[in-house]
Amino acid sequence: MQVYRFEADALNALIATLRERGYKVIAPTPMDGAVVLGEITDAGQLPRGYCDEQEKGVYRLKKTDRDAFFDFNVGPRSPKRYLFPTNHVLWRSRQENGRLEIYSESDDEKPFAFLGIRPCEMKAVAVQDRVLSKGPFADRIYSNRRQKALFIPVDCTRAGKTCFCTSMGGGPEATEGYHLALTEVIDENRHFFLARPGEENSVNLLECMQAVPATAEEIKQGRDLIEKTAACMGREVNTAGVAEMLAEYRDHPHWEEIGKRCMNCTNCTMVCPTCFCFEVEDHNDLTGQNTERTRQWDSCFNLSFTYQHGGSVRHTNKARYRQWLTHKFSAWHDQFGESGCVGCGRCITWCPVGIDVTEEIQMFQEKTS
Amino acid sequence: MTKPSLAVWKFASCDGCQLSILDCEDELLAIAGAVDIANFPEASREVKPGPYTVSLVEGSITTPHDRERIQEVRAQSGVLVAIGACATAGGIQALRNFSDVKGFTDAVYASPQYISTLETSTAISDHVKVDFELHGCPIDKYQLIRVLTDLLQGRTPLLPSESVCLDCKRAGVVCVMVTKGEPCLGPVTHTGCNALCPSYNRACFGCFGPKNTPNTTALADRCTENLGLEDEQMIRLFRTFNAGAPAFRTESERYENQNH
Numbered sequence: 001m002q003v004y005r006f007e008a009d010a011l012n013a014l015i016a017t018l019r020e021r022g023y024k025v026i027a028p029t030p031m032d033g034a035v036v037l038g039e040i041t042d043a044g045q046l047p048r049g050y051c052d053e054q055e056k057g058v059y060r061l062k063k064t065d066r067d068a069f070f071d072f073n074v075g076p077r078s079p080k081r082y083l084f085p086t087n088h089v090l091w092r093s094r095q096e097n098g099r100l101e102i103y104s105e106s107d108d109e110k111p112f113a114f115l116g117i118r119p120c121e122m123k124a125v126a127v128q129d130r131v132l133s134k135g136p137f138a139d140r141i142y143s144n145r146r147q148k149a150l151f152i153p154v155d156c157t158r159a160g161k162t163c164f165c166t167s168m169g170g171g172p173e174a175t176e177g178y179h180l181a182l183t184e185v186i187d188e189n190r191h192f193f194l195a196r197p198g199e200e201n202s203v204n205l206l207e208c209m210q211a212v213p214a215t216a217e218e219i220k221q222g223r224d225l226i227e228k229t230a231a232c233m234g235r236e237v238n239t240a241g242v243a244e245m246l247a248e249y250r251d252h253p254h255w256e257e258i259g260k261r262c263m264n265c266t267n268c269t270m271v272c273p274t275c276f277c278f279e280v281e282d283h284n285d286l287t288g289q290n291t292e293r294t295r296q297w298d299s300c301f302n303l304s305f306t307y308q309h310g311g312s313v314r315h316t317n318k319a320r321y322r323q324w325l326t327h328k329f330s331a332w333h334d335q336f337g338e339s340g341c342v343g344c345g346r347c348i349t350w351c352p353v354g355i356d357v358t359e360e361i362q363m364f365q366e367k368t369s
Numbered sequence: 370m371t372k373p374s375l376a377v378w379k380f381a382s383c384d385g386c387q388l389s390i391l392d393c394e395d396e397l398l399a400i401a402g403a404v405d406i407a408n409f410p411e412a413s414r415e416v417k418p419g420p421y422t423v424s425l426v427e428g429s430i431t432t433p434h435d436r437e438r439i440q441e442v443r444a445q446s447g448v449l450v451a452i453g454a455c456a457t458a459g460g461i462q463a464l465r466n467f468s469d470v471k472g473f474t475d476a477v478y479a480s481p482q483y484i485s486t487l488e489t490s491t492a493i494s495d496h497v498k499v500d501f502e503l504h505g506c507p508i509d510k511y512q513l514i515r516v517l518t519d520l521l522q523g524r525t526p527l528l529p530s531e532s533v534c535l536d537c538k539r540a541g542v543v544c545v546m547v548t549k550g551e552p553c554l555g556p557v558t559h560t561g562c563n564a565l566c567p568s569y570n571r572a573c574f575g576c577f578g579p580k581n582t583p584n585t586t587a588l589a590d591r592c593t594e595n596l597g598l599e600d601e602q603m604i605r606l607f608r609t610f611n612a613g614a615p616a617f618r619t620e621s622e623r624y625e626n627q628n629h
């Protein structure tokens with residue numbers, strides 16, 4: 001595979017080209033003390049010179065003395081937000097002269113070009129693909145947006161303290177589903193990107209950046225950065241036997257102990273790039289003539305999630321936390337043949353009380369061995 | 370078919386929730402079209418006699434007189450909806466529940482013998498059967514319209530009682546607790562405001578009161594152990610508009626009684 005190189009300031013040309021081709025460019029950008037995904041129109045909106053410090057329940061955005069564009073790890077938003085919108089009208093109906101007309105809502109969102117998302121986010125998209133667009137019940141909105149999207153991930157050249165992608169079968173290098181994968185290289189003298197075109201031929205994107213074939217030395221510089229990153233993951237999970245262990249120890253007293261700390265606030269599921277649960281509601285206006293059916297993100301931490309006639313099935317904190325952890329690391333294997341976790345660490349950082357899935361799994365491993 | 374009638378009642382409160390109804394500028398005509406606004410002194414001098422299909426009750430019970438009056442309101446109402454933090458939890462004035470009311474009256478009034486007040490400020494549901502509670506200080510007008518719509522259609526109103534965090538994350542707001550270490554009540558507070566305060570970069574004050582199954586202790590532990598809050602600050606955190614709501618009251622008392 002040919003690897004190319006382009007100078008760092010050519011990113012603007014890439015963004016302009018994507019926009020000319022009709023894409024909405026979704027990229028990391030600093031906002032309210034975090035690097036989040038959002039629409040950008042110019043490379044000046046990228047978080048150049050920023051890095052983040054993450055720990056359980058803590059995120060701090062800092063300035064660095066480097067000029068790198070992608071010196072941070074994942075923030076609270078992920079591509080899920082765009083491919084599987086938080087709120088969406090599914091259909092509307094109108095009652096007129098005793099007749100009911102139903103209008104299905106079209107999704108007229110422009111295609112997204114994801115620039116600067118991370119390898120674990122690419123992996124999470126693949127996980128969501130298996131849930132939402134493969135099999136007999138493909139989701140129309142997701143599948144449509146997914147198919148039209150363009151992916152230009154940037155490899156991680158720095159691992160966060162809550163990252164553990166290597167434990168979950170991934171790594172700091174994008175390996176699947178991309179159109180163009182980039183590695184940012186910066187030292188005292190030079191600042192450039194390496195580019196690997198994906199299977200879907202996107203070599204033509206390289207022209208606008210005046211990319212040239214990279215030298216062996218440049219390629220090695222990129223490789224070294226990725227290898228160094230893989231070696232310094234902030235966290236680790238020994239996944240051997242975890243799926244079986246969680247399924248077997250459903251009544252372990254440690255669940256009760258976590259239940260005391262968990263607030264069932266839903267943050268972990270909202271930020272998780274693979275969680276896909278949603279709820280559907282009908283609303284009508286005061287006249288009763290106009291109705292719409294909407295869909296919004298839901299979470300297994302909500303009491304209403306398991307509401308059936310007479311009450312909720314999972315009414316304790318313990319039961320709701322158990323559902324989350326077991327679904328991610330155990331039941332997901334039964335349903336979709338893989339883990340529901342890609343090791344991005346979001347649920348650890350964004351839990352307001354700092355509950356850490358890697359620690360809890362380790363606790364179970366210690367207490368059941 | 371006659372239109373269903375609507376009455377709006379005031380007890381101890383600031384009128385802010387009632388004003389949310391008048392604040393429904395774009396929807397006001399539709400509301401007036403759907404219901405007969407029969408008794409709403411804040412909006413019209415014309416008061417039609419009861420019974421009323423739907424009563425919206427604002428305010429808490431703080432006087433012997435109001436304790437009687439709420440019974441009359443209940444008797445005249447088909448569906449009774451308590452609106453706002455005062456009506457659902459006793460409001461900010463429930464701070465008196467933790468103090469010596471007689472001491473206050475003596476200190477504030479020149480002739481305290483003319484003051485007839487109760488020792489406590491309590492929610493409407495502590496006195497009569499309430500069919501539905503609409504939370505917030507003040508309530509959210511879109512939620513009010515949803516509840517009226519549901520009632521007019523003969524449905525039980527369905528409003529989420531989950532955390533503010535749920536809507537905070539749906540809205541894409543960056544968490545102030547995680548990025549700034551601010552003590553945010555969002556994880557234990559009933560959603561409905563669309564995460565208004567966090568959207569303005571400010572921790573949630575808990576003005577919608579406790580969510581369903583709130584784990585206030587887990588939140589409080591985090592605030593004291595990791596965010597550096599003192600006991601006195603914890604008491605204040607839980608004692609604002611919903612100081613009288615059981616979950617918030619218990620948590621503040623835990624700190625007051627040094628029982629944590």
Ligand code: SF4
Pocket residue numbers: 268271272273274328340341342343344345346347348357
């Ligand atoms: S479970 Fe946690 S670490 Fe795993 S993918 Fe979800 S948010 Fe990331």
Ligand code: SF4
Pocket residue numbers: 269274275276277298299300301323324325327328
């Ligand atoms: S962990 Fe919970 S919210 Fe996430 S996909 Fe599973 S059931 Fe749904």
Ligand code: SF4
Pocket residue numbers: 261262263264265266267268269301350351352353354355
């Ligand atoms: S684990 Fe943390 S983020 Fe998830 S519901 Fe519990 S308290 Fe909230």
Ligand code: SF4
Pocket residue numbers: 267352533534535537538542543544545546547553554555556564567572573
């Ligand atoms: S800012 Fe507050 S309401 Fe929003 S997610 Fe954080 S803790 Fe929850």
